[in-house]
Amino acid sequence: MPVNTTAPEAGLDLVVTRRTDEADGVVSLDLRRADDAPLPAWTPGAHIDLVLAPDLVRQYSLCSSPEDTRVWRVAVLREEEGRGGSLHVHDKLSEGDQVRVRGPRNHFPLEGAEKYLFIAGGIGITPILPMLEQAERQGSAWQLAYGGRTLASMAFREALVARYGERVRIWPEDAYGLLDLEALLGTPRPGTLVYCCGPAPLLEAVEERCADWPAGALHVERFTPREPEAPLRGGAFEVELAQTGITVSVPPDKSVLQAVEEAGVQVLSSCREGTCGTCETTVLEGTVDHRDSLLTPAEQEAHDTMMICVSRAACPRLVLDL
Structure with missing residues (x-):
């Protein structure tokens, strides 16, 4: 019998109560409980998993207001050459449909500061939207530089300008070229x-x-x-699972997650490429070869957590809280 060591996480069946075209190729979905009861709390920068099919799980940033406890909103860019998640959302999800949702979780939290510079490109505006609201609530000074291919492709641009005025700079590439990052970032602030x-x-x-x-x-x-770099260690290494008393060997051609799953230990996972944070696992002993795209340099240097779908050992043996 497989051992499930996954920490509890909200798994909800939510209803699409509103579907809106926000820009060329961008649709937003409002998700609610069928009884309109409150949803779990979240903070700006959080994302959720949409379980679109048994083998089709995708992550989308929450772009509604954390103050609205009954609605989770996501906005999805149609990607014809993607992996199928956005096409499913655009072509198969309609108002009234039910979708399984996991989360929320946050690996992009807004830290407190007196001043912020927000830079968004295309659909990257989504996690920034609730951050602007929080910056307003806490009385911080801020500005937003928002770039996109064309005006028509830039979701939420009109609402942003109407609400925040000159603090928002809309920068369509076809009119102005790429964002002027030298002007924005050339001098440290x-x-x-x-x-x-x-x-x-x-x-x-x-x-x-x-x-x-x-x-x-x-x-x-x-x-x-x-883009992954070569692993720090070329050979196999051992991983001890402290909760279950199992030790597994991880060969060069398998991830820690795969080796753990083959040993019969179930771990919640999703993207399997180090971008969503679902499989984040506490490290009790050892040093990690971090290969994810989430942890900050300081978090990586602490060697107390890892994304086991991509990260590996920088030592002969790791002990994980599994």
Whole structure:
């Protein structure tokens, strides 16, 4: 009998109560309980899993207000060359449909600060929306630079300008070119935190220009994984599962998650590429070869947690809280 060591997490059957075209290729869904009871609390930067089919689970950022306890809103960009999740949402989910939802979980939390610079590219605006609301509530100064291919492709742009005015800069690429990151980030701003979400080229350019900013100033969220580097260790390593008393050997061609599952231990997982955080596991002993796209450098250096779908051991033996 498999051992289930997954921590409890909300699993809800929610109803699509509103479906709206927000921009070219972008649709938003409002999700509620059938009885309209309150949903679990969440904080800006959180995402949920939509279980679209038994083998089709995708993560989407919550972009509604955390103050509204009865609605979770997500916005989904149609990706013709994607892995099928966005096409399912666009083509098969309608108002009145029920969908299984897991979460929420947050690996992109908004830290307290007096000043913020938010940078969004395309559908990367979604986790930023509730952050702006929180920054307003706490009285922080902020500005948003929002880039997209065209005006018509930029979801929520009109509502943003109507609500926040000149603090929002809309930057369509076909009219102005790429976001002027040198003007935004060329001079470090003490006391300012930078939050960025969008396509990989934007994140890489922002990371490059923030190299001289104070440590911890930049926070990013990735929708796609980083390009993996070669593992620190080439051979097999052992993983002891402290809760179950099992020790497994992880060969070079398998992940820790795969080895654990083959030993009969069930661990909640989703993306299996180090971007969603579902399989995050506490490390009790050992050092980790972190290969995820979620943890900050400081979090990685602590070696007290890991995404077992992609990260490996940097030592002969790890002990995990499983």
